[in-house]
Amino acid sequence: MVRFQLHRFVRTCVLATISIVALVLSFALLPSVEAKQTCLRIALPESASGPLGPDVYRAVMRDAGLCVDPMPMPNARAFMAMRHHQVDGVFAMLEEFESSVGTPVIRGNILVCNPDGILVVKKGGARSVAELTSEDIGVWLGASWSEKLLGTYDHVVRVPGGPAMMREMLVKGRLDGMLLNAFSLGVQGGVPDGFVQIPVTKLAVYSWLRAEYASEIEKFDVGTARYLEKILAVYGQAS
Numbered sequence: 077m078v079r080f081q082l083h084r085f086v087r088t089c090v091l092a093t094i095s096i097v098a099l100v101l102s103f104a105l106l107p108s109v110e111a112k113q114t115c116l117r118i119a120l121p122e123s124a125s126g127p128l129g130p131d132v133y134r135a136v137m138r139d140a141g142l143c144v145d146p147m148p149m150p151n152a153r154a155f156m157a158m159r160h161h162q163v164d165g166v167f168a169m170l171e172e173f174e175s176s177v178g179t180p181v182i183r184g185n186i187l188v189c190n191p192d193g194i195l196v197v198k199k200g201g202a203r204s205v206a207e208l209t210s211e212d213i214g215v216w217l218g219a220s221w222s223e224k225l226l227g228t229y230d231h232v233v234r235v236p237g238g239p240a241m242m243r244e245m246l247v248k249g250r251l252d253g254m255l256l257n258a259f260s261l262g263v264q265g266g267v268p269d270g271f272v273q274i275p276v277t278k279l280a281v282y283s284w285l286r287a288e289y290a291s292e293i294e295k296f297d298v299g300t301a302r303y304l305e306k307i308l309a310v311y312g313q314a315s
Contacts, residue, residue: 115143116164116289119154122238123263124167127310133167133303140299142292150236152218158284165285165296167303170221173284180287186300193221193277194261196246197253198270205229205276211252214242222255225277239264246271257281262311 120133130146137144147163157163159178166173168188174181195205195213202208210231215222217234226232233251235242239260245251247268257279267273283300285293 115145116285116292117162118144118146119157119163119166120146120148121168122148122150123240123260124148128303128307132306133299136302136306137296137299140295140302142295142299144299150218150238151216152236155218158286161286164289165283167283167300168281169284171280171282172220173282176220181284182287182290182293184283184285184293184297184300186283186297186304188281188283188300188304189257189259189279190281191257191259191279192275193225193255193279194258195253195255195274195276196261196267196271197274199272201253203274208253212250214245214251214254216242216256216260219256221277221279225255243268 118133118137120130124130124133124146125148130148133146134144144165147157149157154163154166155169155173155177158166158181161179169177171183174183195202197208197211202211205225208226208229208231212231212233213226213229214233214235215226216238217236223232231252233245235245239254239256242251242254242256243264246254253271255276258273258275261267261273283296285296289296
């Protein structure tokens with residue numbers, strides 16, 4: 077009787093030990109499975125909202141097989157975030173981004189947009205960048221193409237709030253003009269009364285990833301193309 081009870085006790089202990097080990101292993105394996113699913117932090121323009129917001133971008137990338145964590149932020153912040161490894165990619169940066177960001181990156185193969193660079197000034201005023209004299213010209217903080225185009229021009233106002241803030245400042249008389257891309261100008265409702273737009277350059281804009289994620293570029297391109305379809309659908313309906 078004692079031997080039977082001892083055998084039963086030993087068997088119970090063994091089964092309990094096996095169950096505990098199995099439970100511990102199951103929990104130990106969970107993080108390793110989750111770790112395989114890396115979500116890339118992608119900087120989106122702060123104007124991306126509503127039907128073009130972070131959730132939409134996340135969804136199209138997920139459909140393309142890529143997990144992303146969209147992070148809306150100003151252009152200048154996106155540039156610095158990429159430099160300091162706070163994001164893993166950006167949705168839209170000029171072609172010169174690779175040579176200026178200071179960290180290895182890889183360009184997507186999808187042209188996000190190819191807008192004109194536009195100088196907006198008062199009617200009857202300057203007709204080119206070269207004709208500017210003392211006008212206060214607003215530029216989007218972090219938009220390096222604007223800085224290069226204006227060169228050593230002294231009356232540059234760097235605006236952190238981007239096109240929306242620049243247009244507001246223009247209407248209120250706090251700026252005499254502004255330099256921005258044609259797409260952003262259109263999104264903000266076009267040229268205010270009393271002003272004209274002058275194309276001054278052509279821009280090529282692409283999406284970018286850190287070089288260590290080069291293996292994901294094909295999926296990234298697919299997601300970028302689908303997001304652009306969403307953009308065209310929204311602004312096509314608006315027009």
